[in-house]
Amino acid sequence: MPEGHTLHRLAARIEELFVGRPWSVSSPQGRFEAGAAQLDGRIPHRAEAWGKHLFVHVDDQVWHVHLGLYGAFTFGGDESFLEALGGTASLGAPRIAAADSPLETDEHGWVIPEPPRGAVRARLRTRHGWADLRGPATCQVLTAPELTSVLKRLGPDPLRSVTSSTEPGAEAFLHGLSTRRIPVAQALMDQRVIAGVGNIYRAESLFLEQIDPALAARDLDQTRARALWNRLTQQLQDGVAEGIIRTLRGAATTGSQGTRRHWVYQHQGTGCLRCGSEIRRAELAGRMLYWCPGCQTH
Ligand SMILES: [Zn+2]
Known part of the structure; x- marks a missing residue:
C-alpha cells in the first residue's frame, strides 16, 4: 500500500498539472459517473494530501481519493505534460506505463487521450494531458462538512x-x-x-x-x-x-x-x-x- 510520501508526491503532481486549469472529469468504468459529473468542466483550485488521502478542492466541493492496496494513477499527455511529471508516469500500485504514440488534438486544442485501458474509475483531462485513476479504495465527492468529518478521523x-x-x-x-x-x-x-x-x-x-x-x-x-x-x-x-x-x-x-x-x-x-x-x-x-x-x- 502506498505510504504517505506517495500521496504527497501525487498531490504535488495534480497541483502542477491540473490546478488552476479547466479540466474535464469522467468515469470510463461508470462507477464514479455521478461524482465525475459534479466536478466536470470546472477549475480545481488546490490539491493536498493528508496521510494516505488525497483531496482536490473544486470550488466548495472536494474530490476525495484513497488509493488503498491497489489504487494507482497513470498519466499521459504531450511533451510539456510528461516533462512536468519528471519521468514518473504512474504513482501508486500497480504501475502501468503510458503509451508514447503521437497525440492528436480535438477541436478545442486539447490532446485526445488514448482509449481507457482496464477499469478506469476516474479520468481527468486538461489541455495537455490526462490522468487515469484505477482501483482506489475511495473515490468520492465531499461537501465541506463531510470533509471536516473525514479530517477529524485523521x-x-x-x-x-x-x-x-x-x-x-x-x-x-x-x-x-x-x-x-x-x-x-x-x-x-x-x-x-x-x-x-x-x-x-x-x-x-x-x-x-x-x-x-x-x-x-x-x-x-x-x-x-x-x-x-x-x-x-x-x-x-x-x-x-x-x-x-x-x-x-x-x-x-x-x-x-x-x-x-x-x-x-x-x-x-x-x-x-x-x-x-x-x-x-x-x-x-x-x-x-x-x-x-x-x-x-x-
Ligand atoms: Zn539488531
Whole structure:
C-alpha cells in the first residue's frame, strides 16, 4: 500500500498539472459517473494530501481519493505534460506505463487521450494531458462538512506539520500514543495516531529508534516518542524527495543480493546489520511486523 510520501508526491503532481486549469472529469468504468459529473468542466483550485488521502478542492466541493492496496494513477499527455511529471508516469500500485504514440488534438486544442485501458474509475483531462485513476479504495465527492468529518478521523501528518506551524504535529502524536495501550507498532498504523505511516516506515523507524514493537504505546516515554516522530518526519521527507522508501544508506546497502534499502523490512531470518541477531517477522493486527530482537529491547 502506498505510504504517505506517495500521496504527497501525487498531490504535488495534480497541483502542477491540473490546478488552476479547466479540466474535464469522467468515469470510463461508470462507477464514479455521478461524482465525475459534479466536478466536470470546472477549475480545481488546490490539491493536498493528508496521510494516505488525497483531496482536490473544486470550488466548495472536494474530490476525495484513497488509493488503498491497489489504487494507482497513470498519466499521459504531450511533451510539456510528461516533462512536468519528471519521468514518473504512474504513482501508486500497480504501475502501468503510458503509451508514447503521437497525440492528436480535438477541436478545442486539447490532446485526445488514448482509449481507457482496464477499469478506469476516474479520468481527468486538461489541455495537455490526462490522468487515469484505477482501483482506489475511495473515490468520492465531499461537501465541506463531510470533509471536516473525514479530517477529524485523521491524526497528525508529519509532512504537513513540517510545512505549516499551524498543523497538528508532535504534541498530537504524543497525546495519541499516551491514550493507547495497544503495542506501539500497532499504534503507528492507526491513522488517528499518525497519518501516512505504513508497514515499511513503521518497521524501519522502530528499528532505528531501538523501540520494542510490543511496548504499550502509552509506556513510550516522551523523549523517545518525540525522537520517533522526528525520525518518521525525516524518513517521509526523504520518501517525497526520492520517490522510494530508503532507510538504509552507506556501505551496508550493497551486499551479495544487490542494493538493499531497508534494515529489517522483509529481512526476516537474516542477521541484523547492527547486532547480528536474527531479524524476526510476526503478524500483528493483520499486518506483518519486522524487527530485531537484539536491538529493539525496550
Ligand atoms: Zn539488531
